[in-house]
Amino acid sequence: MKAVAEIFTMGPGNKDHHPALRCAVGVFVPLITLTLIGRLDLAVFASFGAFTGIYGRNEPHSLRFRSQLRAGGFMLLVILFATLTARVAQAWGIGGAEYSWFLTAATTLVAGICSVVVAAWRLRPGGSLFHIFAFAAIASIAAQPPLWEAMLVTVLTTAFCLVVGMSSRVLKSHRTPWKRPPPIRHTSPERRAMWLEGAGYLVAAGLAGTIATVVGERLGFGHTYWAMVAAVVPLVGHSTRHRVSRGIQRIAGTVIGLVLLAGILWLNPAPWAMVLVIAACQFGAEMFIARQYLVAQVFVTPLALIATLLAAPVDPGLLLRDRIVETVIGAVIGVAVVVAPVLWRRMSAGRSV
Numbered sequence: 001m002k003a004v005a006e007i008f009t010m011g012p013g014n015k016d017h018h019p020a021l022r023c024a025v026g027v028f029v030p031l032i033t034l035t036l037i038g039r040l041d042l043a044v045f046a047s048f049g050a051f052t053g054i055y056g057r058n059e060p061h062s063l064r065f066r067s068q069l070r071a072g073g074f075m076l077l078v079i080l081f082a083t084l085t086a087r088v089a090q091a092w093g094i095g096g097a098e099y100s101w102f103l104t105a106a107t108t109l110v111a112g113i114c115s116v117v118v119a120a121w122r123l124r125p126g127g128s129l130f131h132i133f134a135f136a137a138i139a140s141i142a143a144q145p146p147l148w149e150a151m152l153v154t155v156l157t158t159a160f161c162l163v164v165g166m167s168s169r170v171l172k173s174h175r176t177p178w179k180r181p182p183p184i185r186h187t188s189p190e191r192r193a194m195w196l197e198g199a200g201y202l203v204a205a206g207l208a209g210t211i212a213t214v215v216g217e218r219l220g221f222g223h224t225y226w227a228m229v230a231a232v233v234p235l236v237g238h239s240t241r242h243r244v245s246r247g248i249q250r251i252a253g254t255v256i257g258l259v260l261l262a263g264i265l266w267l268n269p270a271p272w273a274m275v276l277v278i279a280a281c282q283f284g285a286e287m288f289i290a291r292q293y294l295v296a297q298v299f300v301t302p303l304a305l306i307a308t309l310l311a312a313p314v315d316p317g318l319l320l321r322d323r324i325v326e327t328v329i330g331a332v333i334g335v336a337v338v339v340a341p342v343l344w345r346r347m348s349a350g351r352s353v
Helices: 002-008 017-036 040-054 061-091 096-120 129-139 147-170 188-219 225-235 240-266 271-288 293-311 316-352
Strands: none
Touching: 017 040, 017 147, 017 271, 040 061, 040 129, 040 147, 040 271, 040 293, 061 096, 061 129, 061 147, 096 129, 096 188, 096 225, 129 225, 188 225, 188 316, 225 240, 225 316, 240 293, 240 316, 271 293, 293 316
């Protein structure tokens, strides 16, 4: 019941409009540029490159620059790995169900490895959710654009977000002292927790991807990586109750977000208007992501799906159906992975009494 109660609780604000505005500008400028030059096939690369601005949310400028530089550089590697994976699979003639299973396995490895790297660098937000999403979404694109164009857009977007992240230094009232960030050192318990967390991401993402792929093959659902993304959402939290609450909020926020998205698509907006919607949703997501995950998820859902539609137009009805089905599968599995160790410890304690 306490997990359900958290759905109706709003956390305190902390100048959330500052990072929200930075993130909105960071995604809007690259996407509107691609719209104006008629290259929306590259929109997905700009969208994921813009994830750079999400990191270092309320950190001092010098620390934020290090966080965003590391996060952006690491995301570049993930995106490069994703597009090379798709190209190698096409060259080797791997497709259909065979590629779905291959992609699930590769994304599972990305989930575990990226989780450990993010924890080692103490990046916030933690976990590998963004890396799972970026890798699987890009590796799923059948018609890959030229490699140099894709990476150029990603690099330029990353660099732009770094500039935006430092932009408030022009205002003396917002400027923080520039000093070299201290090196990151980990204690033995922290290193152990880091690897255990990576194992949790491996299990949650792998299990969700496997079940979603099996269900998708039998019932005709696609976008199985959405289940993997949803499965790792409950793994981020300071308590079991909070993690279970995030899983519930993921499902509820997705449902409400899909209703909002259906209304937007009913208006049949032009591409430039869809870019405006993406920027507005990015602003809304960052405004509430640290305060109320359900509300943030209402903005995240249309944000993710509109970006998908811009890059590769598909039947919106099928897209909405896949989103809710895969989200439910992933969130349920993620909650199960969180709760299972707790139940096991209680059962073991009961047997020892």
